[in-house]
Amino acid sequence: MLAGYMTPGAAICNAAARRRCRARPATVPRAVDASGSWGIVGRPAAVGTTMYPVEIRKMSPLTRFGLPHRGPYPGIGATFLRLGHLFDASGLPGQVVLRAGVYHDAPARVAPDRMRSHACCGFGAEIWMPLAFDRIVIEGGRSAVMTYSGPYSGLAAAWAWLYAESLPAGESPAAAPPHEIYRSLFPAIPVETQLTEVVVPLTP
Template sequence: MYPVFIRDVPAHRLVGLAHLGPYPQIGAVFEKLGQRLGDAAAWPAVRGMVMVSYSDPETTPEAELQSFAAAMLDPAHPCPEGLEERSLAAGRYAVLELTGPFEELPRAWGWLYGEGIPGLGEAAAPAPCFEVYLSDPSTTAPGDLRTDLYAPLA
């Protein structure tokens, strides 16, 4: 149903803001992140925008979902004031390429874990997954948004 493949991913340095609550509400956190990156003149050092998910929405109440709105930042650039630094682990990931509105993300994640990873003959690892946003939602129509979903493999 979706294109999915395996990719070896290097570790990435992230800077961002933690979010607690429903995943679809993280947009406001990304707005704050963007403002802080702009205030610090850090945008030229940004290599991508990412949401890291630390909780399983199938087993965690919405109000307790933990995530991190982040920018992949060039290692030579200092962490802007007011942002937290974290790392994204290197490893093997199943990657699903999604084109479409953000409202499609829960369905795509469900398919990736339920059919995509088993269809590759793999098993998911009990580690955080993440989304990489390849389009700017302020300038891209919802149906044309591109997002890569990364699920760690055992």
């Protein structure tokens, strides 16, 4: 799934409050299209024996702003860096309070060079954004949430373990894109103790 990308959002922590920008219409991530883009086909084999905390939560809807990434998911770090540079250049009001990666396509069904994702940020107050950014609305609902602690290079194994072994009995992934929420970022937090939440929407 995901492995080895550089720290998401590392360059987007210092957006200044200098001007308001025009809004872009919201985009609701669509996980299933005519080609059946999302949906786990079987479950990948677990890697190793490491276990991570998993709980069922009722997630609130989220609105995020970001840039689309097309291609292998490990390359999304470059899009996060571009996002940071654009935020700084735009002089956005408010302060970035959350970074997230939204992954629209299942690697089991979509070729790596065609996989779609978004590098996103959230703000603590409602703001106007330049047209250069997508406005992504993540629908809420029941979700399996895995808390991963460690470097991003270990996320691939954590994703595999989640789908292979840790979804509660009777639960299945919904036709909605999973996403990662980056709760702490390097260099403020040492890479070994960074916290990432992997959120997998579940069927009702």
